Amino acid sequence: MKPFRILDKFLSLKRRFSNRGDPANGILLISAGGLGDTVLFSLLASRFKSLARDGEPVTVLLRNDARKMAFLLPTDMGLEIVNFGDLRKSLSYRRKVANRLFNAHYRLVISTDQLRHPDLDEALIKMAAPDEAIAMEPRSWPKYAAALNANRGLYSRLFDSGPDRLDKVVRWSNFANWLAGTQTPPPKVQIAVEDRSGETFDVLIQPFSAVAAKQSPVALYRHIIKSLPQGMSIALTGAPGDMAANPDYQQLLSLPGVSFNSNGFEELVPALKAARLVISVDTALMHLAVALGAPTICLASAAYVGEIVPYAPEITPDNAHFIYQSMDCEGCLGKCHLPPVEGMYPCVAEIDADQVIALCKEIL
Numbered sequence: 001m002k003p004f005r006i007l008d009k010f011l012s013l014k015r016r017f018s019n020r021g022d023p024a025n026g027i028l029l030i031s032a033g034g035l036g037d038t039v040l041f042s043l044l045a046s047r048f049k050s051l052a053r054d055g056e057p058v059t060v061l062l063r064n065d066a067r068k069m070a071f072l073l074p075t076d077m078g079l080e081i082v083n084f085g086d087l088r089k090s091l092s093y094r095r096k097v098a099n100r101l102f103n104a105h106y107r108l109v110i111s112t113d114q115l116r117h118p119d120l121d122e123a124l125i126k127m128a129a130p131d132e133a134i135a136m137e138p139r140s141w142p143k144y145a146a147a148l149n150a151n152r153g154l155y156s157r158l159f160d161s162g163p164d165r166l167d168k169v170v171r172w173s174n175f176a177n178w179l180a181g182t183q184t185p186p187p188k189v190q191i192a193v194e195d196r197s198g199e200t201f202d203v204l205i206q207p208f209s210a211v212a213a214k215q216s217p218v219a220l221y222r223h224i225i226k227s228l229p230q231g232m233s234i235a236l237t238g239a240p241g242d243m244a245a246n247p248d249y250q251q252l253l254s255l256p257g258v259s260f261n262s263n264g265f266e267e268l269v270p271a272l273k274a275a276r277l278v279i280s281v282d283t284a285l286m287h288l289a290v291a292l293g294a295p296t297i298c299l300a301s302a303a304y305v306g307e308i309v310p311y312a313p314e315i316t317p318d319n320a321h322f323i324y325q326s327m328d329c330e331g332c333l334g335k336c337h338l339p340p341v342e343g344m345y346p347c348v349a350e351i352d353a354d355q356v357i358a359l360c361k362e363i364l
Helices: 002-014 035-042 045-049 062-073 084-089 092-103 121-128 142-154 167-178 219-227 247-254 268-275 282-289 352-364
Strands: 025-029 058-063 078-082 106-110 132-136 157-159 203-206 234-237 258-261 277-281 296-299 320-323
Touching: 002 084, 002 092, 002 121, 025 035, 025 045, 025 121, 035 167, 035 282, 045 058, 045 167, 058 062, 058 132, 058 258, 062 078, 078 092, 078 247, 078 268, 084 092, 092 121, 106 121, 121 142, 132 142, 132 167, 157 167, 203 219, 219 247, 219 352, 234 247, 277 352, 282 352, 296 352
Parallel strands: 025 058, 025 106, 058 078, 106 132, 132 157, 203 234, 203 277, 234 258, 277 296, 296 320
Antiparallel strands: none
């Protein structure tokens, strides 16, 4: 048995004989997705918050790597940040998190993720030992099927949220409706963020992805930039290390009006709100740009068709535009079985540059 499972069993036994004193109070919402998921979850956060009793606190648990989008959540929600890497590897950190969640003494824990890991997401629920826990039926995961099945006893109720390929925001909306007994339609991808000052640009381009196979070639971006009206200020955006990790893109900085901007997501809000055009791969910045109202073109793979991009029609605002090459195998969720084309997913390699440029000109 893995050491962290032995620790979990020990702590669970210890908690049986612990007296937490005061009655349980508060709701913990576990949202264990990444940065992009956190942007989209923020659209529904207030609806989940409405499940609280009068004066009852609501806390959102995020992965540490998603914390950079926490500014989009309601300001009256508490935050619990957990490093999932350390949770798996460090017994002392796991014990610390377990004690913190247990001592919080939540009345209700809601797991908002259909894709759950039995030793991470669901272990957090065991650690919290709430009066009640609710979740969606878990996504099929053969490797962990037995463990997920064994954990069904954690929950008082499980919601059948539909097939695995379903728009993420629509799924959350259906879940929130089921919990609240309402029939509220899913929200558009729109977020109101207060105005703030900061550097702005006419065009923002985010060409980088954590999955290199989702990145379009430098030649496409060179073609796009050269097609833009003269005199425009253009910023390539990315994390501080993105340009070093992708040296081929350095050549774009020699084009007139082009610079590199490595500001964080919250710092980029003024630029996104003021931009005349944002061009991005399917990444967190794309979701943020759309939500803030920027005219946005997403150069997407076909990997997440039906679940994330393109958005379902009922949640798509007018400023969102998606370009991708439809494939028989679309919706693979990144598990591409086809050989790469010059390092790209075949669906990414097939993106039509002329289509992209025509849409840029239409928007501008």
